[in-house]
Amino acid sequence: MRILIVEDEPDLLRSLAQALREEGYAVDTANNGEDGLFNAEGCDYDAIVLDVMLPKLDGWEILKRLRKTKKTPVLMLTARDQSRDRVRGLDTGADDYVVKPFDLSELFARLRALIRRSANKTTNVIEIGDVKIETAARNVSLQERPVELTAREYALVEFLALHRGEVVTRTQLYEHLFDENESSLSNLLDVHVSNVRKKLGAEFIVTRRGHGYCIE
Amino acid sequence: MKIPKSIKWRLQIWYGLILVIVLAGFGVTAYQLERGRLFGRIDNELHRRVGILANALHRPPPRALGGNEQPFDRPPPGQFPDDGPPGQNLRPPLEFHLPPEAAGLFDTNDPNSFYFAIVSFRADAKAKEIARSTNFPNPPFNISIATESARAINAFSQLPVKLTAPTVQIIGNYREIDSLLPSGEMIYVGCSIAPELKELRRTALNLTAVGSLVLLIGLAGGWWLVSRAIRSIENISAAAVKISAGDLSQRINVAETESELGKLASVLNSTFARLDAAFAQQKQFASDAAHELRTPVSVILTQTQTALNRERTVPEYRETVEACQRAAQRMRKLIGALLELARLDAGQEQMKRMKFDLSQTTRSCVELIQPIADEHGIKIRCELPSLECVGDSERIAQVITNLLTNAIQFNKPDGEIRVAAQMRDGTAILAVSDTGLGIPAEDLPHVFKRFYRGDKSRTGGNTGLGLAISRAIVEAHGGSIEVSSGEDAGTTFTVRLPAA
Numbered sequence: 001m002r003i004l005i006v007e008d009e010p011d012l013l014r015s016l017a018q019a020l021r022e023e024g025y026a027v028d029t030a031n032n033g034e035d036g037l038f039n040a041e042g043c044d045y046d047a048i049v050l051d052v053m054l055p056k057l058d059g060w061e062i063l064k065r066l067r068k069t070k071k072t073p074v075l076m077l078t079a080r081d082q083s084r085d086r087v088r089g090l091d092t093g094a095d096d097y098v099v100k101p102f103d104l105s106e107l108f109a110r111l112r113a114l115i116r117r118s119a120n121k122t123t124n125v126i127e128i129g130d131v132k133i134e135t136a137a138r139n140v141s142l143q144e145r146p147v148e149l150t151a152r153e154y155a156l157v158e159f160l161a162l163h164r165g166e167v168v169t170r171t172q173l174y175e176h177l178f179d180e181n182e183s184s185l186s187n188l189l190d191v192h193v194s195n196v197r198k199k200l201g202a203e204f205i206v207t208r209r210g211h212g213y214c215i216e
Numbered sequence: 217m218k219i220p221k222s223i224k225w226r227l228q229i230w231y232g233l234i235l236v237i238v239l240a241g242f243g244v245t246a247y248q249l250e251r252g253r254l255f256g257r258i259d260n261e262l263h264r265r266v267g268i269l270a271n272a273l274h275r276p277p278p279r280a281l282g283g284n285e286q287p288f289d290r291p292p293p294g295q296f297p298d299d300g301p302p303g304q305n306l307r308p309p310l311e312f313h314l315p316p317e318a319a320g321l322f323d324t325n326d327p328n329s330f331y332f333a334i335v336s337f338r339a340d341a342k343a344k345e346i347a348r349s350t351n352f353p354n355p356p357f358n359i360s361i362a363t364e365s366a367r368a369i370n371a372f373s374q375l376p377v378k379l380t381a382p383t384v385q386i387i388g389n390y391r392e393i394d395s396l397l398p399s400g401e402m403i404y405v406g407c408s409i410a411p412e413l414k415e416l417r418r419t420a421l422n423l424t425a426v427g428s429l430v431l432l433i434g435l436a437g438g439w440w441l442v443s444r445a446i447r448s449i450e451n452i453s454a455a456a457v458k459i460s461a462g463d464l465s466q467r468i469n470v471a472e473t474e475s476e477l478g479k480l481a482s483v484l485n486s487t488f489a490r491l492d493a494a495f496a497q498q499k500q501f502a503s504d505a506a507h508e509l510r511t512p513v514s515v516i517l518t519q520t521q522t523a524l525n526r527e528r529t530v531p532e533y534r535e536t537v538e539a540c541q542r543a544a545q546r547m548r549k550l551i552g553a554l555l556e557l558a559r560l561d562a563g564q565e566q567m568k569r570m571k572f573d574l575s576q577t578t579r580s581c582v583e584l585i586q587p588i589a590d591e592h593g594i595k596i597r598c599e600l601p602s603l604e605c606v607g608d609s610e611r612i613a614q615v616i617t618n619l620l621t622n623a624i625q626f627n628k629p630d631g632e633i634r635v636a637a638q639m640r641d642g643t644a645i646l647a648v649s650d651t652g653l654g655i656p657a658e659d660l661p662h663v664f665k666r667f668y669r670g671d672k673s674r675t676g677g678n679t680g681l682g683l684a685i686s687r688a689i690v691e692a693h694g695g696s697i698e699v700s701s702g703e704d705a706g707t708t709f710t711v712r713l714p715a716a
Contacts, residue, residue: 011515011539019522079510082503101513104521 001115001155002026002043002176006036006062007051007077016049019104020111024138024151026179033057040066044175047114049107051077052089060092067093073114077102112136119162126161128215131200133161140200147199152177156192160205160215169212223449227442228435235434243423250419254412255391259384261330262393265405266382268318269332270397273310273346310336310401312347324350328408335402346401353390353406389413448477452484464492504667505554508680512543512550519543553681557666560688565611567692571716572609574644575600575637581616582635585624594627596620599636603644604716607693612713615686615697616646619709622682623650626707643695644715649708655701663699 003025007013010031017027028043030036033054040048040062048066052059063074076089076097089097095117096110112135116124124136130143138154140147149157155177160168173189193205193213206214312334314322323329333348382395392406451468458466467488468481516539523536559565582596589596605612623633631651638645655663662668664687667680690697694714701707 009511009515011542012511012518015515015518015522015536015539019518019525022522022525077514079507080503100510101517104518104525 001046001159002028002179003047003049003111004028004030004036004039004043004045005049006030006033006040006054006059007049008032008054009051016107020108021179022151023108024155025111026155026177026182028179033059033062037062037065040072041069044070044172045072046118046176047073047075047111049075049077049111050094052085053079060088063089063092063094071118073118075107075110075114109136115162121162126158126164128161128164128204131204133158142200149196149199153192153196153199156189157196157200160213164215167208167211167214173213224442224446228439231438232431232435235431239427239431243427246423247416247420251416254416255409258391258407258409258412259393262384262391262405262407263382265321265330265332266393266395266403268321269312269314269334269403269405270395272314272318273312273334273397273399273401275310310346310399314347322349322351327351327353328410330405330407332406333404335404336400353408445477448475448481452477452481455488456484459488459491464488464495501666505550508550508667509547512547515543516540550679550681553679553685557681557685557688560685560692563692565689565692567611567689568608569606570609571604571606572612574603574605574612574646574713576602577609577613578616578635578637578646581613581620585617585620588621589624589633592624592627593630594624594633595631596633596635599634601637601639603637603639605644605713606716607695607713611689612693615689615711616648618682618686619648619711622709623648623652623707626650626652628652639715642715644713646711646713647708648711649706651706654703654705655699655707656703660699660701664697 001024003020005013005016005020005027007016007029008031013029013031017029020027025046028039028045030039033056036048036050036054037057039045050059050062054062059076059078063076066072066074073095074093076094077100078085078089078097079100086097095114098107098110112124116122116135124134126133126135132141132144133139134141135158138158140149140154140157156173159173159176170189177189177192193207197205204215206216208214321330322332324331329351331349331352333352334346336344336346382393384391384393386392386409387406389408389410390406391409392404395403395405397403455466455468467485470478470481470485519536519539523533528536556565578600579598582598586596620633620635627633627650633651634647634649636647636649659668664683666684669680687697690711690713696712698710698712699707700710
């Protein structure tokens with residue numbers, strides 16, 4: 001899962017990015033509106049965390065322009081909790097909002113829900129054969145036995161599971177699992193796929209030669 | 217009795233009382249006048265008849281009774297005892313003969329007509345009736361005889377008779393006059409006043425009826441008037457109640473601006489409007505202040521929650537603590553600025569009124585800020601002739617420092633700041649100009665507003681209150697602060713202060 005954070009307060013931006021990375025997300029950051037919009041338009045993020053008060057372009061403007069081309073789920077960070085502002089945010093095309101100051105756990109939960117909804121899933125549990133994925137707790141189990149996955153491996157499994165039945169290209173996987181700072185070494189993805197197969201069974205992830213990967 | 221608290225009822229009671237008193241006074245006077253008129257007419261008739269009856273009394277021709285018999289008109293003074301013992305008074309009784317032309321005055325068959333009786337009182341205290349009309353009502357006569365005889369006897373016990381004024385009195389349905397003649401005869405003349413009494417009763421009844429009607433109309437009219445007057449007050453109080461309940465948008469419907477209440481309503485309305493505006497401003501300010509505090513709090517929450525998620529290395533903890541400290545510093549700065557503004561708003565901040573040299577104060581501010589300007593490669597040029605001002609030099613220094621800080625922050629790299637002071641028309645003028653990008657025309661009217669920032673962000677770490685505080689300080693000195701700016705032409709802030 002790859003997330004963009006647009007926030008102009010450097011300390012907040014840094015710690016948010018760190019916390020989300022530790023949750024297993026690939027995180028890109030932008031500290032002003034222009035960069036934020038540029039990133040948001042140029043890449044398929046799974047979700048965008050967007051502050052309202054930004055230099056150069058404010059959050060409303062970014063949202064308005066972004067909605068012309070993309071349907072990326074957007075979670076607005078706002079310091080105003082008046083319903084007028086919330087209504088405006090939701091009407092402009094935001095998918096959710098969090099009022100500052102917020103709890104990280106709440107922000108995470110809302111992000112998970114956003115990503116789940118955008119993949120048309122309604123529950124936190126995805127079952128594929130013997131494999132059960134609980135997206136809230138980020139647990140994966142095989143035949144009722146818990147399986148230890150690294151954050152990146154879990155992200156891979158979750159992304160493929162959310163797009164079950166679809167062929168996901170390697171590019172897509174790189175876009176969603178790695179942020180812009182990570183060098184996209186082509187074999188890094190293969191390492192993760194092979195590790196997941198070892199833990200959840202060789203047939204869990206199917207390789208479509210020349211196309212990508214798929215969970216059936 | 218408990219007096220009602222309502223003004224409406226009190227007014228009603230008061231003028232009801234006044235109306236009753238006025239009407240009662242008027243009614244009683246009218247009644248008395250009517251009564252006087254009626255009885256005066258009767259009394260005249262009675263007096264006339266007394267005169268006629270008195271004239272109808274004749275002394276019989278003197279008989280030869282010895283030489284000492286004299287015509288008796290009145291017992292000569294001092295001679296009464298010589299008349300011998302009481303009961304042996306030789307004075308002959310008068311004879312009564314009513315002349316025929318006067319007989320018509322007494323219809324002796326009509327019990328309601330005038331009646332009379334003449335009684336002679338002798339010194340032996342025996343009353344002797346000389347004449348009496350047939351229609352003389354018995355009981356009043358007897359009563360009056362009984363009482364009046366005693367009075368007369370008293371009078372006669374010491375002749376000569378002291379003449380008393382004829383007394384008129386009402387006995388039952390009769391009005392009667394008794395007149396004591398000098399000769400010792402008492403004439404009673406009376407008549408029935410039943411018709412007059414009846415008329416008086418009718419008059420009284422009429423007066424009461426008219427009075428009651430006037431009273432009712434008065435009370436009803438008064439109630440209407442008072443209700444009308446009170447309704448305006450009720451409108452006002454209804455609006456005031458809603459406002460005190462928190463609905464500051466309420467206004468009194470001012471229909472009659474000409475009346476006293478209309479004026480009151482207008483005054484109240486303008487007060488409400490000012491209150492409303494002040495409340496809205498306060499609300500906006502509080503909301504802005506809360507909003508400004510939310511971001512540093514978010515930083516602290518996010519930093520600490522991230523750090524606590526797992527074990528961290530010492531440098532990581534250090535970084536977290538530093539970020540928290542920065543956030544806390546920012547909050548402290550903001551809280552300080554908020555408190556200062558609140559004090560300035562409340563007028564609690566006392567400005568000293570001391571003479572000081574504006575240029576000298578400015579120079580020391582420039583010296584203080586020079587290192588920061590050097591960091592940004594910005595030159596500060598000063599034109600500062602000596603200028604005497606009155607005020608609080610420390611607070612003015614705060615304003616100047618703030619303007620200089622802004623001029624550095626919004627200047628272009630390697631730019632220039634020009635600080636110039638001059639005296640014009642008794643006003644000290646200090647201008648701080650930068651060579652920055654300038655302020656867009658649409659932002660210009662708002663730069664002194666609280667939390668107003670041109671770029672809608674928090675970059676630079678300023679509170680967004682600096683210019684608002686500067687303006688409050690300058691205005692507390694009786695001065696003014698202005699801004700002028702052109703795109704790419706830099707920005708000039710001009711402070712005007714009253715000179716010494």
